[in-house]
Amino acid sequence: MSRHETENTKRVVIIGGGFAGLNAAKALQKHPHLSITLVDKTNHHLFQPLLYQVATAALSPGDIAMPIREIFRGQNIEVLMATVEKIDKDDHKVILDNQQVLPFDFLIIAPGARHAYFGKDAWETYAPGLKTLKDALHIRERVLASFELAERKEQPFTEDLMSFVVIGGGPTGVEMAGAIAEIAHQSLKKNFKHIDPSHTKIYLIEGGKQLLAPYPEHLAKKAQKALEKMGVTVMLNTRVTDIKEDEVFISEGKSIKAHNIIWAAGNQAAPLLQSLQVPLDKQGRVLVQNDLTIAGYPHIFVLGDASACMGKNENYLPAIAPVATQQGRYVGKSIKNVLKGKTPKPFRYWDKGMMAAIGRYDALVLSGPLQGSGFIAWILWSFVHIYFLIGFRTKFIVFFQWALYFFKGQRNIRLILKPLEFLNKK
Amino acid sequence: MSRHETENTKRVVIIGGGFAGLNAAKALQKHPHLSITLVDKTNHHLFQPLLYQVATAALSPGDIAMPIREIFRGQNIEVLMATVEKIDKDDHKVILDNQQVLPFDFLIIAPGARHAYFGKDAWETYAPGLKTLKDALHIRERVLASFELAERKEQPFTEDLMSFVVIGGGPTGVEMAGAIAEIAHQSLKKNFKHIDPSHTKIYLIEGGKQLLAPYPEHLAKKAQKALEKMGVTVMLNTRVTDIKEDEVFISEGKSIKAHNIIWAAGNQAAPLLQSLQVPLDKQGRVLVQNDLTIAGYPHIFVLGDASACMGKNENYLPAIAPVATQQGRYVGKSIKNVLKGKTPKPFRYWDKGMMAAIGRYDALVLSGPLQGSGFIAWILWSFVHIYFLIGFRTKFIVFFQWALYFFKGQRNIRLILKPLEFLNKK
Structure with missing residues (x-):
């Protein structure tokens, strides 16, 4: 490895390069005592709100996607294109499809969701x-x-x-x-x-x-x-x-x-979350604490569409880009606070509203x-x-x-x- | 069919929407007595000289390709996305993969070439x-x-x-x-x-x-x-x-x-040409007359990479876009002349030169x-x-x-x- 690792260096593993994972990585990228690895199945971050425009031939894939390692060019972040096979939360390890093992001190889980067919996979x-x-x-x-x-x-x-x-x-x-x-x-x-x-x-x-x-x-x-x-x-x-x-x-x-x-x-959160062996909601999302961690595991965060996070009015926050983005930034800040010995405040979503396009x-x-x-x-x-x-x-x-x-x-x-x-x- | 067909209407079938076929169609599109059908395996015309830029991630497919039917929007040209299975030159018919039959009075054959492995297809x-x-x-x-x-x-x-x-x-x-x-x-x-x-x-x-x-x-x-x-x-x-x-x-x-x-x-012209049952050169190209027709078939033209056309100095013209473009325009003009009762002049390639990029x-x-x-x-x-x-x-x-x-x-x-x-x- 090219970077200097000292005894003070903490290893952060980020699963997923969507809005949540990307923004967490951006918040942490310049920290001198962190060794960060971001793992994604694909090699690109996707601007998902406009994906339907690609499906309907108005935009090219290249218009709404960007190579993740290009986003972090020259930054102290290791980017791996790989599928995560398993998370061992007690042993502090993430295992990849090629059996490569990534040990972590902090784990940010943001693998997103897939569409779901209510059990009718056919x-x-x-x-x-x-x-x-x-x-x-x-x-x-x-x-x-x-x-x-x-x-x-x-x-x-x-x-x-x-x-x-x-x-x-x-x-x-x-x-x-x-x-x-x-x-x-x-x-x-x-x-x-x-x-x-x-x-x-x-x-x-x-x-x-x-x-x-x-x-x-x-x-x-x-x-x-x-x-x-x-x-x-x-x-x-x-x-x-x-x-x-x-x-x-x-x-x-x-x-x-x-x-x-x-x-x-319908959506179903990534099946990977099952390997965490924690309670999931019916959409397969992890029920997180108000600081986005798993109960009993203060160094493991679940964000974005994979996370069932209670908002105001006792409703779970919606699976949209602004929520994921704010959660990513929040977790980045949280980890920096923990490293300084501070206790992070609970996550609060700043709801700027919603929009939906109907046509031109x-x-x-x-x-x-x-x-x-x-x-x-x-x-x-x-x-x-x-x-x-x-x-x-x-x-x-x-x-x-x-x-x-x-x-x-x-x-x-x-x-x-x-x-x-x-x-x-x- | 939406257009009026009279006894004077002649049917033109164009095989291939590359530089040759596209330019032939453009030259003919406004002719009042022609019913034109353009058949291509794909739905797009491709600016092939820059294809290597797509292969090397500098351009998007959408930057160098255009839907053929969009190019002829509102024109009197039928565009079909289909593979031609056989040409029956004596019966004046083109047969498509779905067994649809296209009869023709004029046939413009410009299916291009594929890379060839000198017989080592493996x-x-x-x-x-x-x-x-x-x-x-x-x-x-x-x-x-x-x-x-x-x-x-x-x-x-x-x-x-x-x-x-x-x-x-x-x-x-x-x-x-x-x-x-x-x-x-x-x-x-x-x-x-x-x-x-x-x-x-x-x-x-x-x-x-x-x-x-x-x-x-x-x-x-x-x-x-x-x-x-x-x-x-x-x-x-x-x-x-x-x-x-x-x-x-x-x-x-x-x-x-x-x-x-x-x-x-290496290149090999489209296998379809074999169904013409005329002499081919070792690259599978049709040896055409100086008006780009097949000997004995004054209404059948072969153009572009599929055509072995003698240039000056007893060399066949190279398989490049300018040759195909000029041949397409020439054949369009030829057909219009034939309809007027004139005898077309031989094709002459105006060589503007060659260029090759080495790098940036x-x-x-x-x-x-x-x-x-x-x-x-x-x-x-x-x-x-x-x-x-x-x-x-x-x-x-x-x-x-x-x-x-x-x-x-x-x-x-x-x-x-x-x-x-x-x-x-x-």
Whole structure:
């Protein structure tokens, strides 16, 4: 190792390079007495709030992702691209897929969540979810290939090829449904001879009684109307009972045929957390103390989507980037305080509000007294996202890409990389 | 079909959306009496001269590719994403993979070429080539993953993981070797703790007595010296006798161990041409008449890399974008002349010269009396490429991406999308 390790040096292991892990590492990177290792399955940090834009061909993977080791270039942080196989909390060790052992004095666990199918794992084949760049590219290829196959008049699926079902009416589901509507009505306009993409059918299925559950009902209704105006059929109070190839079954024995089914309905924290042998909630998240540690293990922190952290009003904090970011910074500060012999204060989430994009020119904003939807809300949504994305990319390119997309409706990342035969099968 | 077809309407089928097919379609698109169908295996046109920049993480796939149907948005051209299975030249029919039949009055065949292994197809697994975006992403993932695995100290390959062999000293080989040297010495600097990417070994193997065969010897020598200065070991007069996993065997029983082997040594025209049942040269190209038609078939044209077209000095024209572009335009014009009852003049290639990039800040230029290498040549190379790429993308984003890359050496598209376990295997 190139750095000097003295008796005073403490080893910090960070699992996950998402918003939580990255911000913890940033808070700690210049500390002289720490030896930090960050482990991630992928080699990049992902700006997940815009992942749906990659899945719908408006942005490139490179626009919303950055190599983790480039972020920490020249810093005293070891970055490993590896999968963590096991955490031994009593022996203070993390074991990697290649059996490499990372001993730790402090452990920051932030592996995130995957989409979950409520125990019906077989559904994943027919209804892919959206968590990683690989997921996004998979969905992008399938969506685009559907129109190509329809233009070729592939039988017997021509109509199903132009039908889309999005399951789950949370922010991801709303954003995906809106973006697919845009693709059909805007981006692909005048691109085909045999099909009319504006005949595309888009269904958004939600089990609850409104879209975007955490928002007030009157705002959710506005979002619903906006989607309906864009040609999306919104189905509330509708439970999915089964998913088969190109078919979604709903209550009362009805079904919808569609070649593209997208899953945006449930999350499950990383299975790795089970190796901690501590109580988990039903989403597989670790029930943490108010300082984000595990009871009895003051040097082990669980953050971000992997963490069930009580907020105000006895609700767990939502699985969103601002929570993860603030938790990452908090844990970085906590560790520095512990090293100085101070006791850290409990974590408090500063809720700046929520936003959800509905389509181009429309969004919902809910920030304290500020509530609204429509064009102004969308401008706000755009600025907040561009601001954070540019901060993270330190590049203006994304801004230009966006300008083109938003003002001209261009979606030029519409590349299909795999052969069509392969995409048509599963 | 939406367009009006009258008795006067002639059906044109174009196979391939590369430089040749695309430019033929552009030349014909506004003709009132033509019904045009363009078939391509992929859904995008690719700016192939910069493909090595995608393989080496400087550009995104979306920067150098554009959906073909978007290029012809609103035009009277049917675009099909499909593989052509067979051409029946006597029955005037093209048969697609889904058995769809396209009858034609004029046929423009421009399916391009793939890399070829001189009959040793088994080598492809260990030494991938670079023709499509899929190829480029495959190479990018393997190159980047090698450094990740080396940092993890994967045994027993740590040294081999940081060794690269490029086979073939033509423009692609020279550009790849130069770009890998840049990655090792510039882009990855200060990114790792356990390995020093500047210790990377890069071998460029060429069977002939100089690099860049069509260039004069003194220029080729300059390119060689520039590469050597960048840390590339250039091996001339060296024949590859066998390729196995992580090992290249060369004459005299010697071998080089390397986890990354890249094939840039040979081309073979599309196998589809065999279904034409006409004489082919040893690279599988169709020997065309001076009007680019097949002898006896004045309505069937073969263009681009699929065509063996005699130039001045009794040499076949090289497989480069300017040749394909000019041939595409020429055939478009020819067909319009035939429809007017005129006899087309023979095709004449206007040779504006050749260029090859060696690395950042260095290139070779050979254009009539203008010959040179070094920084000025590189500036020229950059401007020509940016000019044509922007023309094709109608976007300035690429320019900014380039500016960042060239002036700061940033390669931010360094994303690995597949899990490491998968990449390590083959």
